[in-house]
Amino acid sequence: MSNLLATGSSALLAFQRALSTVSHNVANLNTPGYSRQRTEFAARDGTYFGYGYQGNGVQITDVRRMADSLATSRLLDSTGELSRLQQLSVMSSRIDVLFSETATGISAPWSGFFDSVSALSSNAAGSADRESMLAQANALATRFRQLDSHLDSLDGEVNQGLVAGVSEVNRLATEIAQLNGRIGSNSAHASGDLLDRRDYLVSQLVGFTGGNAIAQDGGQLNVFTAGGQPLVVGTAASKLVTTTDPYRPDRLQLALETSGQRVNLDQRAMGGQMGGLLEFRSTVLDPALAELGRIAVSMAQTFNTGHKAGVDQYGQMGADLFNIPAPRVAAHAGNSGSAVVQASVADLASFTGGNVLLRYDGSAWQASNPDTGAAIALSGSGTATDPWQVNGVSLVLASGTPATNDRFLLQPSAGAAGAISVAITDPARIAAATPVRSSAGLGNTGSGKLSGLAVNDASNPSLRDSVDIEFLDAGQYTIDGAGPFAYSAGQSISYNGWSITLDAAPAAGDSFTISATGANSSDNGNALALAALDDARILNGGSLTLNGAIGGLTTMVGSAARQADYSAEAQQAIQDQAQAARDSVSGVNLDEEAADLMRLQQAYQAAAQIVSAADNTFQTLLSAVRR
Template identity: 75%
Template sequence: MSNLLATGSSALIAFQRALSTVSHNVANINTPGYSRQRVELEARDGTFYGYGYQGNGVQVVDVRRMADSLATSRLLDSGGELSRLQQLSVLSNRMDSLFSEKATGISAPWSSFFDAVSALSSNAAGSADRESLLAQANALATRFRQIDQHLDGLDNEVNAGLTASVGEVNRLAREIAQLNGQIGGNTNPSGDLLDRRDQLISELVGYTGGNAVIQDGGLVNVFSAGGQPLVVGATASKLVTVADPYRPERLQVALETNGQRVTLDKRALGGQIGGLIEFRTTVLDPAMAELGRVATSLAQTFNAGHNAGMDLYGQMGGDFFALSAPRVSSHAGNTGNAVLQTALGDAGALNGQNVLLRFDGANWVATHPDTGATIPMTGTGTAADPLVVNGVEVVLGSGTPATNDRFLLQPTAGAAGNISVAITDPGRIAAATPVKTTIDLANTGTGKPSGLKITDTANANLLAPVDIEFIDANQYTIDGNGPFAYTPGQTIAYNGWSLTLDGAPAAGDTFTVSPTGANSSDNGNATLLANLDDARVLNGGTLTLNGAIGGLTTQVGSAARQADYSAQAQQVIHDQAQAARDSISGVNLDEEAADLMRLQQAYQAAAQIIAAADTLFQSLLGATRR
C-alpha cells in the first residue's frame, strides 16, 4: 500500500511539473528569443522482492531547452546582415528621394536657369530677362546649397546613429559578460537564462554583425563581423566614438582594449553600425563629391564664358558664380606646421575623388585614401610649380612639412554648399560679344564676317580697334602688318579674337573689328552661354554638364535600388533562418494544447492512484477497529 502511495505521489509531482512547463511555454509564446522547454521523465529504479523487480513510479530527470546551435548561428548571421542592409537601404532611399523629387532635386532649377539664359539670348537688352536670369541663378545656387545642407544633415545623423549604437553595444556586451559569469561552470544552467543570453547576443550582432562561439564551460564569445572580440568569457570590450583625424566633425568607431584604441572601418563592422559606415563611405560621400563636382564645373565653365562677354556698361564680364577653393585638411597627428593652399585647375581633369597627400621627407606623394593606390601628380608644390592632381593645384602656403605629414585633399566635397551668384546688378550680365565687325561701304567683294568669337580674354589688346584690309583675294594686312596669306574659309585670328569670312573678298576690301561698347543689344555671348549645359567639359571632355546631372541622379538611385533589392533578398534568407529556428525552438499552441490535455488526464489518473491507496488504507483501519 505504501508502494502504491509512493508511486502515485511520484506521478502527481512529475505531471505537475510537466504541466507547469507547458504553462511556461504558453505564457512565453510572444517572448522574443524564447526556446520552448520539455520535461524529460524517467522511470524510478525498481525494488527487488525475490520474485522480481517492482516499479516505484516516475521522476523528472531534466527540463530540456529545445535549441539547436546551428540554427541559432544561422539566425545570428542572417540577422546581422539584414540589419546592415536595412540600415543602408533606409538612408539610401532617403537620399534618392532628395535627388529625384522635383521639389528637392537639382534638375528643375538647373533647367530653369538655362532656360532663362536662352531667353536672354533672344532679348539681350531686356531688363526683365536680365532680372529673371539673376533670379534663376540665385534659385539654382540656393538649391545646390540646400541639397548640400541635407547631405550634411545625413552625415550628422550617421554621427548620432554611431553614438547611440555604440552605447547599446557596450550595454549589451556588459550584460552578456555578466550572464556568461552566471552560466559558466554551471552544469545545468537555466534555460531561461540561456535564452536571455542568446537574445542579447542577437541584439548585439544586430548592431555589429559577426558571430558567437561557444567555449568550454558553456561560455559564449562574441565577435564582430571583422573578427574583433566584443565579449570574451566574462569580459566585455568597449566601443567608443572618436573624431576623424582629418575631419573632426565626423565620428568614427574604435575598439578600446587595454588602453589602446583601434579604429574600425566598414570591413570590421556589420549590422546597423556597419550599415551606417557603409552608407557614408559608399553612398553619401560619393554623392557629395559628385554634387560638388557638378557645381564646380558649372561655375568654372559659366564663369569662363561670362568672362568672354561684355556687359551693358561696356566692361568685360567678370565671374558670374562665386565658389570656394577645394578643401584640404591636415592630419591631427602631423608634427610639421605646413599649410597647403588649393586652387581649381582643369575642369576636365576634376573627378571629385579624395586624395591623400603625404610628404616623404623630400617629395610629395599622392595616394588613394582607401586603397593606397598611387595617383598621378605633377609639380613640386611651389607657387611657380604647384602640385597638380585630379584637376586641383596645390601649393605650400606657409610653414614646413615634417616627414610623413599627411593631408586629405577633397577636390569637390562641400563645394555645392558654398556656391553663390557673384553679381547683383543685371547690367553686369555679359550677354554681348566684346568686339564687333563692320564692313566698309566701299567694299566690292562678297566677303562677310561670321563666326566672330573670343579666344583669349586675357589679351591686353582685345578691345583695340583693328582694320583688316585685303591686298587681293589671297593676301591681307592687319593694321598695316603683313601681308598674310589667305585662303577662302580660313580663320583670321588676332588680339584674342577670331573670325571667318563668308564669300570672296576683293582687293581693297576692308573689315573693321572694334569694341562693342555700352548698352549693346548684341546677344553673341548669351547664345554661347545658353549652350554651355551641353558643353563637354567633364571627364577629359567626354561628359556634358547635363550628362553629369543625370549621372548623379542615376548614381544615387542605383545605389538605393541595389540596397533595397539586397535587403529584400536578405529578408527572405532571414525569414527562412527564423523558420528553421522556430521549428525547433518555437512554441506551437496546438502542440502545447495537446500536451496540456494529455498531462491533465495523466495527472487525474495519478490522483486516482492516490485515492485508491487512501481507500485501501481506510479499509485496513476499519478492519483493525473491530
Template identity: 65%
Template sequence: MANVLSTGAGALIAFQRALATVSHNVANVATDGYSRQRVELATRNPTDMGYGYVGNGVQVADVRRVADELATARLLDSGGELARLQQLAALASRVDGLLSDPATGLAGVWSNFFDAASGLGAAAASSAAREDLLADARALATRFNQLDGQLDAMDDEVDAGLRSAVAEVNRLSSEIARLNGEIVSNPGHVANDLLDQRDRLIAELAGHTGGRTVAQSDGALNVVTPGGQALVVGNTAARLTAVADPYRPDRLQLALEGNGAQVRLDAATLGGKIGGLLEFRGGVLDPALAELGRLATGLAATFNAQHRAGMDLNGQMGADFFALPAPSAYPHAGNAGDAGLQARVGDLAAVDGRNVLLRFDGSAWSATDPNTGAAVALSGTGTAADPLRVGGVEIVVGGTAAAGDRFLLQPTAGIAGGLGVAIADPNRIAAATPVKAQAELGNLGSGKVAGLRVDDAANPALLANVEIEFIDADRYTVDGAGPFAYTPGQPIAANGWSLTLDGAPAAGDRFGVGPAGAGSSDNGNALLLANLDDAKRLNGGTVSLNGALGGLTTSVGSSARQADQAAQAQQILHDQAQSARDAVAGVNIDEEAANMLRFQQAYQAAAQVIATADGMFQSLIQAVSR
C-alpha cells in the same frame, strides 16, 4: 504498500512539473526569442528485493530547452544583415527623393536658369531679361546650397545614429557578459530562460553590429563582429566608443576599447544598423556630396570662363558670374609639421570628385586612394611655380611639412554649399562679344564678316583696334604686318580673337576689328552662355553639364533601388530563417494542448495510485485494530 505510495507520490510530482512546463510554454507562446521547454522523464532506481528488482516509479531527469544552434546562428546572421540593408535602404531612399523630387531637386531650377540665359540671348539689351537671369541664377545657387545643407544634415544624423547605437551596444554587451557569468557559475543547472534571454540580447546586438557567436567549453558565448573584433569574451565586454575622425573632427568614427588599448574600426568590419549607417555614408552620401560639388564646380567654372570672354553694358570685360569656394585639404590630427595646403581647380575635365590621401615622406609627396590604398597619379613639387597636380586639382604647400604628415584632399565635397552669384548689377552681365568687326563701305569684293569669336579673353591686346587689308584675294596684312596667305573659309586670328569671311575679298578691301564699347546690344556671348549646359567639359571632355546632372540623380536612384531590392530579398531569407528556428524551438499550441491532456491524465492516474495506497493502508489499520 509504502512503495506504492512513494511511486504514486513521485509520479504525481513528476507530472505536476511536466504540467507546469507545458503551462510555461503556453504562457510564452508570444514571447520573442523564447524556446519551448520539454520535461525529460526517467525511471527511478529500482529496489533489490532479493528475488529481483522492483521499480520505484518515475522522476524528472531534466527540463531541456528545445533549440537548434545551427538554426539560431543562421537567424542571427540574417538578422544582422537585414538590419544593415534596411538602414541603408531607408537612408538612400531619402537622398534619392531629395535629388529627384521636382520640388527639391536641381532639374527645374537648372532648366529655368539656362532658359533665362536663352532669353537674354534673344534680347541682350533688355533690363528685364538681365534681371530674370540674375534671379534664376540666385535660385539655382540657393538650391545647390539647400541640397548640400540637407546632405550635411543627413551626415549629422549618421553621427547621431552612431552615438545612440554605441550606447545600446555597450548596454547589450554588458548584459550578455553578465549572463555569461551567471550561466558559467551554475554548470549543469542553467535556467533555460537565461539561455533564451542571452540569445535574445545577442540577436539585438547583432542587429546593431552584425556578427556571430563562438561557444566556449564552459557554456559562455563570445560575440564577435563580422570583421572579427570581439565584443564579448566570457564575462568581459569590450567598450565601443565614438571618436573624432582624424581628418575631420566634425565627423565620428568607431573604436573598440579593451585591455587598455583603443582600436579604430573600419566600416567594413561592422554590420547591422551601424554597418548600414557607415555604408550609407561612404557609399551613397559622400559620393552624392562629391558629385553635387563637382556639378557646381563644372557649372561655375564653365559659365565663368565664358562670361569673362564677354563684355558688359558698361563696356568692361566680364568678371566671374558665380562665386565658388576652393577644394578642401584637411590635415591629419597627428601631423607634426605646420604645413597647410591651398587647393584650386586646375583642369576641370580631370576633376572626378574622389578623395585623395596626400602623404609627405620627408622629401616627396605621394597620393593614394583612401579607401583602397591604390596609388594615384601625382606630379609637381608643391611650390607656387610648380604646384602638386592630382585629379585636376593644383595644390600649393605653405609652411613646412614633417615626414609622415598626411592630408585628405576633398576636391568637390561641400563645394555646392558655398556656390553663390558674384554679381548683383544686371548691367555687369557680359552678354556681348567684346569685339566687333565690320567691312569698309568702299570695299570692292563680296567679302563679309560671317563670324567673330573670342578665343583668348585674357589677351591684353584683345580690345585694340586692328585693320585687316587684303593685298589680293589670296593675301592679307594685319596692321601692316604680313602678308599672310588666305584661303576662303579659313579663320583670320589676332589678339585673342578670330573671324571668318563669306564671299571673296578683293585687293584693297579692308576690315576693321575693335571693342564693342559700352551699351552694346550684341548678343554673341549670351548665345554662347545659353548653350553651356550641353558643353562637354567633364570626364575628359566626354560628359556635358546636363549629362552630369542626369548622372547624379541616376546614380543615387540606382543605389537606392539596389539597397531596397537587397533589403526585400534579405527579408525573405530572414523570414525563412525565423521559420526554420520556430519549427524547432517555437511553441506549438496544438502540441502543447496534447501534452497537457496527456500529463493531466497521467497526473490523475498517479493520484489514483496514491488513493489506492491509502485504501490499502486503511484496510490494514482496520484489520489490525480488530
C-alpha cells in the same frame, strides 16, 4: 500499499511539474528569444522482492531547453547582415528621394537657369530677361546649397546613430558578460530562461555590430564584431567608443577599449546597423557629396570663364558670375610639421572630385587613394610656379615645413556645393555681348561678308583694340598696315584673341574693322555661347557634358538605393528561412501545447486515482484492524 502510494505520489508530482512546464511555454509565447521547454520523464529504479523487481513510479530527469545551436548560429549571422542592409537601404533611399523629387532635386532649377540664359540671348538688352537670369542663377545656387545642407544633415544623423549605437552596444555587452557569470562554467545545468535571455541579447548586439558568437568550453559565449574584435570574452566586456576623424573633427569613427588599450576599428569591417551607417557614409553619401560639388564647381567655373569672355551693358568685360570655394585640404590631427597646403581647380577635364591622401615621407611627397591605398600620379614640385598636379587640381605648399609622415587629405569637391553663390547683384553686369564687333567698309565691292566673329582668348590684353583689315586683292590682306598675308576663300583670320571668317570672296580695296563693343549693346553673341554651356563636353576628359553629369548623379544615387533595397529584400528572405528553422525547433506551438496539456491533465487525474485507490486500501485495512 506503501509502494502503491509512493508510485501514485511520484506520478502526481511528475505530471504536476510537466504541467508547470507546459504552462510556462504558453505564458512565454510572445517572449522574444524564448525557447520552448520539454519535461523528460524516467522510471525510478525498481525494488527487488525476490521474485523480481517491482517498479517505484516515475521521476523528472530534466527540463530540456529545445534549441538547435546550428539554427541559432545561422539566425545570428543573418540578423547582423539584415540589420546592415536595412540601415543602408533606408538611408540610401532618403538620398534617392532628395535627388529624384522635382521639389528637392537639382534638375528643375538647373533647367530654369539655362532656359533663362536662352531667353536672354533672344533679347540681350531686355532688363526683365536680365532680372530673370539673375534670379534663376540665385535659385540654382540656393538649390546647390540646400542639397549640400541636406547631405550634411544625413552625415550628422550618421554621427547620432553611432553615438546611440555605442550606448546600446556597451549596455548589451555588459549584460551578456554578467549572464556569462551567472550561467557559470557549465551551461548544461543553467536555467533555460537565462540561456534564452543571453541568446536574445547576443542577437541584439550582433544586430548593431555584426559579427558572431563563439561558445567556450562549458558554455560561456564570446562575442566578436564583424571585423573580429572582441566585444565580450567570458565575464569581461569591452567598451565601444566614438572618436573624431583625424581629418574632419565633425565626423565620428569607432574604437574599442579593451584591457586598457584603444583600438581603432576598421570602418569597412563593421556589420549590423552601425556598419550600415558607416557603409552608407562611405559608399553613398560621400560620393554624392563629391559629385554634387564637382558638378557645381564645374558649372560655375565654366560659366565664369564664358561670362568673362563677354561685355556687360556698361561696356566692360564680364566678371565672375558665381563665387566658387577652393578645394578643401585638411591636415591630419597628428601632423607635427607646420606645412600649409592650398589647392585650386586647374583642369575640369581631369577633375574627378575623388579624395586624395598626400603624405610626406621625409624626402618627397606621395599621393594615394585614402580608401584603397593605391598610388596616384603626382607631378610638379609644389611651388607657386610649379604646383603639384593631381586629378585636375593644383596644389601649392603655401607656407611652413612638413615633418616626416605628415599627411593631408584633399577633398577637391566635397562641400563645394554648399558654398556656391552668385557674385553679382546688378543685372546690367551680365555680360551678354561679344567683346568686339565687326563692320564692313562702305565702299566694299566684293561679295565677301563677315559670317562669324568669335573670341578665342578673352584674356588677350589687345582683344578690344580697334583693328583694320584691308584686302589688297582676293588672295592678300593687311592688318593695320602690316602684311600682306595670304588669304584663301573660307580661311579664318585670327588676331588679338579673336577670329573672323568671310563668306564668298573679297575684292581689292575691301576693308573690315574690328572694334570694341560699346555700352548698352543689344549684341547677344556671348549669351548664345553661355546658353550652350550645359551641353559642352568638358568633364571626364571631354566626354561628358554638364547635363550628362546631372543625369549621372541622379542615376548613381538611384542605383545605389535600388541595389541596397534589393539586397535587403533578399536578406529578409534568408532571415525568414533562418527564423523558421529556429522556430521549428524552439518556437512555442499552441496546438502542441494544448494537446500536451490535455494529455498531462488526464495523466494527472489517473495518478490521483492511484493515490485514491491507495487511500481506500489503507482505510479498508484500518477498518479491519479496528474490528
